[in-house]
Amino acid sequence: MASAHSPLSRDDRRTELREFLRSRRARVSPADVGMPDGGRRRTPGLRREEVAVLAGVGVSWYTWLEQGRDIKVSEQVLDAIARVLLLDSAERAHLYRLAGLNPPQAPSAPSVAASPEVRRLLDAWSPRPGYIRDRHWNFTAVNDAARVVFGYRESDHNCLVAFFTNVRYRVLHRHWAETAPDVAAAFRADAARYPDDPEFGRIASDLAAVSPEFAELWVLHDVAEHTSAVKAVDHPEAGMMIFDATLLPLPEHPGHHLILHNPRPGTETQQRLETLMRQHSLVVPHPG
Template identity: 60%
Template sequence: MPSTTPVAAGDRRHQLRDYLRTRRARLTPEDVGMAPGGRRRTPGLRREEVAVLAGVGVSWYTWLEQGRDINVSAEVLDSISRALRLNGPERSHLYILSGLNPPRGHEPGTATVTPELRNLIDGWMPRPAMLRDRYWNLLAVNDAARTVFGYGDTDHNCLISFFTNAMYRAMYVHWAAVAPEVVAAFRADAAEYLGDPGFDRVVEDLGAVSPEFTELWARHDVGEHVRVLKAIRHPEAGGMVFDKSTVTVADHPDWRLDLYSPKPGTGTEERMAWLMGASARP
């Protein structure tokens, strides 16, 4: 969260002044569909031209670019971003310098999993790996995750599978003890996107088929993702324990990549190798 101390605020305003000036200087009137307007003493757009393009007052924009201590809204910053042709990272930087939390990255459902990311997930083989979005929807799952954890073609959401996939539930050691933590973590994630109907849909869909989830959701418990170990008892391979590492995808901050590694000294690597070999045999 941007700092609000006097020194930090003054430094932000100083950087904001230079940032807006340099973004304005790199554009010409022709770039934004405006008439050239005669000779210019300095390159780029004039302040009044940016104000017109953004739909804000010239004096107000001048004060903003001068780094004065004025209130700004996300809507106005978005208008200025469009006027200055800012890309995603540049827009986020404008928010930060203006003292606001930057907007979320990609809107849900607008991005696809790149081949490079899929190669990473498949390259984690023979260890399990999966990619999920903000709603815990499964975007990509490698063959090891399907074989070891019992994910099938109908599994599309981690939370829903946790409560409704019978094979997964039967394998998960201490499932009943872990369930409250899982629901509390999902509620914490949902709280970061208040008003996002995608979370409501997951809750409604799962609540319609799982009284256990409904009871836990009604507690309103909130918690962090604290589980770094995953212990299962596979019906064919036996007990396995995995270290779990969760990585945020840099260009999709609401995506999480879950990578599982056999815990040393538990025999998991040998059992997993046998299981993956058995699944590959006809």
């Protein structure tokens, strides 16, 4: 039996697919999908034949699918079955995986304000820096520690633009020149996820007009993806601080990410950070 953290074998996946489809079919009544009841049924829910007809596939083919046989499936057919079985987005993605396909990427949400729950998490992360950005890298929330440590201003509305145009951030960042190519490459990779979104091009064009460094990097067409990074800040009040940054997607808002910075052990960053926060009259929580 596969563990919770190991991938399912092909046989296990077929077994899981069979049981999943049967359980989803059993919970949908004919009335739920606009069909007459048809009298007493031996088992609850829709019959295989009814699912097949409503999804526009052959009865034998659907039976083989539910039996876990080795047959080819398409995204269109799985979507049709998902609609008939009234699957939500998580169940639809699960069906794709069990059928051996990658789930379609969730459509990116427009920029939305951080929820109260995420804001509380961001505030609780202090005195460690943290912020939230949308798919265009616009800030939707920045905690006080991030403003003090990285020099973000109230006028900084976009993470990419701030990196290349905020002079204070640039001076504080110990390895700015080495990091800049990766930052531009990561933004291009994100832009490629949404080829029909003109906002990425507008941001890049406007930034290239005011930042020669970004303009030179952008025309290289390099791409990179990162879920973590190391940030070294040479702060005039606190000295050298080194952070491990982790980028966490927010599933309820596709395209949005929570970026949290944790002091690197053995660098005295935690102590320097706490002292800096006290100097700026920001509360530093104590354990216990």
